[in-house]
Amino acid sequence: MSLFLISLIAYLIGSFPTAYFFVKGFTGQDIRKIGSGNVGAINAWRTLKKAGLGKLATIGFLVILVIDIAKGALAIFLAQKILLAPHLFIGWGLAAFFVVLGHNYSIFLKFSGGRGAACLIGILLYLDILALLVWGLPILFLIAFFQLILERRGFEKKINWKSFSQIFSLLGTQMAGRMVGLILALIPLYFYNPQIFLPIAAGTILLLIKNIPRFKEYFLGEKISE
Numbered sequence: 001m002s003l004f005l006i007s008l009i010a011y012l013i014g015s016f017p018t019a020y021f022f023v024k025g026f027t028g029q030d031i032r033k034i035g036s037g038n039v040g041a042i043n044a045w046r047t048l049k050k051a052g053l054g055k056l057a058t059i060g061f062l063v064i065l066v067i068d069i070a071k072g073a074l075a076i077f078l079a080q081k082i083l084l085a086p087h088l089f090i091g092w093g094l095a096a097f098f099v100v101l102g103h104n105y106s107i108f109l110k111f112s113g114g115r116g117a118a119c120l121i122g123i124l125l126y127l128d129i130l131a132l133l134v135w136g137l138p139i140l141f142l143i144a145f146f147q148l149i150l151e152r153r154g155f156e157k158k159i160n161w162k163s164f165s166q167i168f169s170l171l172g173t174q175m176a177g178r179m180v181g182l183i184l185a186l187i188p189l190y191f192y193n194p195q196i197f198l199p200i201a202a203g204t205i206l207l208l209i210k211n212i213p214r215f216k217e218y219f220l221g222e223k224i225s226e
Contacts, residue, residue: 003094006082010075010095014102014119017109018067019044022060027051032112036214039106040114041065042172065118068103072122075099076199089198096123096199100206115210120203127196134192135200139181143170146177175211175218182207 019039023031026048031039034047041064048057075095083091100116124132147170150156156174159166171178182204190197 002083003091006075006079006091007094007098009078009082010098011102012107013071013075013078014099014104014116015106015108015113016067016071016102017106017113018064018071019114020106020109022064023047026053026056026060032109036172037112038114039109039112041068041118068114068118069122069125071103072096072099072119072203073126074122075119076123076126089195092127092196093198093202096120097202097206099123100203104206104210116203116207120200120207123199123203124196127199128193131189131193131196131200135185135189138185138188139178142181142184143174143177146180147174150176173218175215179208179211179215182211 017039019041020031023029023034023044029047029051031037031044031047034050035043037043041061044064045057045061048054048060053060075098076092079091079095080088100119102113103116103119104113105111106113121132121136124135147156147159151158159170161167186197186201186204189200
């Protein structure tokens with residue numbers, strides 16, 4: 001019963017659509033119909049900038065990111081408070097899976113939503129701050145690596161590596177590096193701390209699933225936006 005309870009609570013926490021409410025409140029627009037349609041911090045930032053709300057866009061990005069990160073951390077925190085030791089590791093996995101599931105398929109948005117990366121970061125931050133580096137650095141490295149290789153092969157448009165905004169945009173547009181990175185980053189994470197492997201692997205599965213349509217667009221050479 002307690003495992004079901006934490007799964008339900010985690011899903012409801014994840015379902016809170018931070019970016020949707022923020023954009024809707026300040027612009028009256030539905031973020032799902034703008035840009036990439038992703039209910040996340042980056043798409044909200046771009047939406048607010050296009051609406052001529054430059055300063056608010058930066059504030060909004062930070063607010064949305066922090067809240068979505070907090071959702072992941074809160075789900076694991078509650079799992080620790082509700083569950084007893086024999087079920088704790090399974091509970092972490094369920095909490096991670098369902099908070100990301102809620103974020104990606106929100107009950108408040110007719111089961112649409114974001115992609116869950118911020119929630120997963122929150123889980124890592126709560127369980128082990130250093131694990132975020134062990135998991136995150138390989139992903140960033142592979143995103144940059146794939147971009148450089150594909151640029152040289154002529155499969156990617158060259159970017160200005162001195163421009164922070166262009167480098168930052170790779171997080172949303174370099175899908176080959178992101179997909180490979182999400183998978184391979186689990187390997188060093190497992191050897192660093194096997195206890196938190198299950199919740200991160202559970203959340204990663206949902207990230208990969210939600211990114212499959214965008215990866216198909218990328219593979220077909222269509223324009224990708226975060």
